[in-house]
Amino acid sequence: MSRRLARVPLLVWVFLAVPFVVEAFWVFWPAANSFSLALTRWDGIGLAEPVGLQNFRDLAADPIFLTALRNNVVWVLGFGGLSVVGGLVLAVTLNKPGPLVSLYRSAIYLPMVVSLAVSGLFWRVMYAPDGPVNGALGVLGLEHLERQWLADPAVALWAVLIAAVWRQVGYIMVLYLAGLKGTDGTLEEAAAVDGANAWQRFWRIVMPQLRGVNMVVFAVTVIDSLRTFDIVWAMTRGGPYNETQLLSTYMFQQAFTTGNLGYASAIAVVIFALAIGFIITYLARQARTED
Amino acid sequence: MSKGTITRRELLAGGMTLGAASLLAACVGTTQGGSGGGGGGASSGLVTLQNSIQDADPKAALEALVKAYPGGDVTLNSVATEQFRAQLTNYLRSGDSPEVLSWYAGSVARSYAEEGLLLDVSSLWEGDGPCAGFSDALRSLSSDASGNQIFVPTSYYWWSVFYKKSAFEKWGVEPPTSWDEFHALCENLSGQGIVPLTNGLSSTPWMASGWFDYLDLRINGAQYHRELLAGEHAFNDPEVVAVMEEYKRLIPYFDKNAASYTAQDAATPVAQDTSAMYLVGAFVSGYFPEDQRDDLDFFSVPVINDSVPTAEEAPTDGFFAAARSDNHQGALDLLSYLASAESQQQYIEQSKSSNLPTSPDVDTSAFSPLVQKGIELLNSTEEITQFFNRDSSDALQATADTALTKFLAQPDSMTSILDEWQRAAEGVFAS
Numbered sequence: 001m002s003r004r005l006a007r008v009p010l011l012v013w014v015f016l017a018v019p020f021v022v023e024a025f026w027v028f029w030p031a032a033n034s035f036s037l038a039l040t041r042w043d044g045i046g047l048a049e050p051v052g053l054q055n056f057r058d059l060a061a062d063p064i065f066l067t068a069l070r071n072n073v074v075w076v077l078g079f080g081g082l083s084v085v086g087g088l089v090l091a092v093t094l095n096k097p098g099p100l101v102s103l104y105r106s107a108i109y110l111p112m113v114v115s116l117a118v119s120g121l122f123w124r125v126m127y128a129p130d131g132p133v134n135g136a137l138g139v140l141g142l143e144h145l146e147r148q149w150l151a152d153p154a155v156a157l158w159a160v161l162i163a164a165v166w167r168q169v170g171y172i173m174v175l176y177l178a179g180l181k182g183t184d185g186t187l188e189e190a191a192a193v194d195g196a197n198a199w200q201r202f203w204r205i206v207m208p209q210l211r212g213v214n215m216v217v218f219a220v221t222v223i224d225s226l227r228t229f230d231i232v233w234a235m236t237r238g239g240p241y242n243e244t245q246l247l248s249t250y251m252f253q254q255a256f257t258t259g260n261l262g263y264a265s266a267i268a269v270v271i272f273a274l275a276i277g278f279i280i281t282y283l284a285r286q287a288r289t290e291d
Numbered sequence: 292m293s294k295g296t297i298t299r300r301e302l303l304a305g306g307m308t309l310g311a312a313s314l315l316a317a318c319v320g321t322t323q324g325g326s327g328g329g330g331g332g333a334s335s336g337l338v339t340l341q342n343s344i345q346d347a348d349p350k351a352a353l354e355a356l357v358k359a360y361p362g363g364d365v366t367l368n369s370v371a372t373e374q375f376r377a378q379l380t381n382y383l384r385s386g387d388s389p390e391v392l393s394w395y396a397g398s399v400a401r402s403y404a405e406e407g408l409l410l411d412v413s414s415l416w417e418g419d420g421p422c423a424g425f426s427d428a429l430r431s432l433s434s435d436a437s438g439n440q441i442f443v444p445t446s447y448y449w450w451s452v453f454y455k456k457s458a459f460e461k462w463g464v465e466p467p468t469s470w471d472e473f474h475a476l477c478e479n480l481s482g483q484g485i486v487p488l489t490n491g492l493s494s495t496p497w498m499a500s501g502w503f504d505y506l507d508l509r510i511n512g513a514q515y516h517r518e519l520l521a522g523e524h525a526f527n528d529p530e531v532v533a534v535m536e537e538y539k540r541l542i543p544y545f546d547k548n549a550a551s552y553t554a555q556d557a558a559t560p561v562a563q564d565t566s567a568m569y570l571v572g573a574f575v576s577g578y579f580p581e582d583q584r585d586d587l588d589f590f591s592v593p594v595i596n597d598s599v600p601t602a603e604e605a606p607t608d609g610f611f612a613a614a615r616s617d618n619h620q621g622a623l624d625l626l627s628y629l630a631s632a633e634s635q636q637q638y639i640e641q642s643k644s645s646n647l648p649t650s651p652d653v654d655t656s657a658f659s660p661l662v663q664k665g666i667e668l669l670n671s672t673e674e675i676t677q678f679f680n681r682d683s684s685d686a687l688q689a690t691a692d693t694a695l696t697k698f699l700a701q702p703d704s705m706t707s708i709l710d711e712w713q714r715a716a717e718g719v720f721a722s
Contacts, residue, residue, distance in 0.1 A: 041722060044380040046406055058718075063711070064693075129548040151493060151550035153700075237494050240550055241697035256377035258686035260722060 055266035087172025120234025153243035179213030343375035352641035491557030499695035512599030513674035
């Protein structure tokens, strides 16, 4: 091992060192800072005052944090579940030659090209009290379903979730399409000859071959759903009265609107712990099943 | 930050080599005297003005004003207000901060001054300085705890109930002169199928504080209001309950879509004559089509309790200078220019947003009747407050946003909402 390392030319080490230093300075160092900030009370102006674990004790008693945490669970399950299922269904449906297939694929992927903030503004127009969503319900004779989508706490989070899934589903579809291209068609044919029906062929033959893609999709989805910020901020800013607050939007509000940088860092640490927790559990399970 | 980029670009344009430019970018605070971008004869070197004014006309007015600055080069960076608010601390703390920044007078500016981040601008308030003739109220608003001036107010505006004269005529109604008349007017309009009051609380939930502030000023008075916002009274005290009871009586008159509108959206129903009145700052005139602006009029929220002094909300805008910038003289020169009567006059005329000048030397005779009436209103009132967040803090504003928007949606849970508000406010005052 060490002999192999010694054979690496010095220049390569230099080239490796440059990005490492940049990464360390711009990513690791601020991240480490955020951990130490989480143990302080700091308004961003004066000196940070160490308070130990007080921020975390306050979080446990903070009703807005608890709402945000609950919303985040709904978000991870809803956003993750709907976009993965939707993306997979679309990928399987569009993974065969046919008229206009590439047009459909591009159309479904298109929202991904637009930034989340712009999608948010677009959906705000859709959900406006006199907007297209309520208009369509009116035309269909479903007036009783019309509501103020983004101002009604009972539906606001779901309204934002649909907008986010609308955008994410194209991305997941592309990942699965790539995965499906790598599956072996002859296995499916053999199973068909043996009398397996379409569901069995998909579930027993195709899905196991998608394991690699599944891992990528899972990691991407968990990370994306925990870091969701822009679309919620653009559509509701966590309102009405904090009912659509996610951990990320509450962290932003605490840090930059109200200036509690220590408290906001504590929220960031919670987000980090959740993300790492999810991913490690998944990778560990993955490793066990592969053994 | 953006200053560094622009300076670098200008240096490149001046023919410096790439190596020198990146060398410069690597060190901080090397921009002094580096006016390589032309516009010669700069007496006070390069000055950066970090601007948070976002509405189109006022922004254009400031740009024109800065362009005409005779004292040298000014780099104007316009940043969206929300982002500006988030970044303001960073601007002021950085070793190479912008010289001059636009922001609000009052408690926010004072908290930065306490940290030593603001330049003392007392020299502009003395002798024949441009601010020497400003009112005492403005002087105390612009002073830090030790009595030094750290802010240069350049304009302010008033809050009132705005309506369209032509619409009131069409509906056969008159502006009310008492609180009972106001309620009768709302009843009358509702009866005609017109929504009496509009508001926009979606991405601008702080608009809910407008009515809260005014009802508190009218019921408990300005003194109590200031003390309440300073944490000396509780939000679940009987005085505040009385305010909320009065607020509750207004709820049936509000547009049912208010929770989905922004402050700007909420002006649309008034422009279209489907809604009648809007308690809002004078900046609202910019939200109306140009041909309707002369049609706008306003009346002050009528007296409710005649034993408290009259009071109006008049948020004050202006500029302060960073203590950690390179070019203090340049900052003071630019501030003098912005505060001068001529600059204020030009800014107000071009910004079309019904701002009032802070300088008594501005010739107001050419201003619109609406602005004249606004000046009259503020001159005749006994007490002036700013607005909820400016009289307290952005952190307390966040608690008010939650409490008030929730109250408007669930007025029957008032008691528990006020208790919750008080708990949240105690958290803000404790930190």
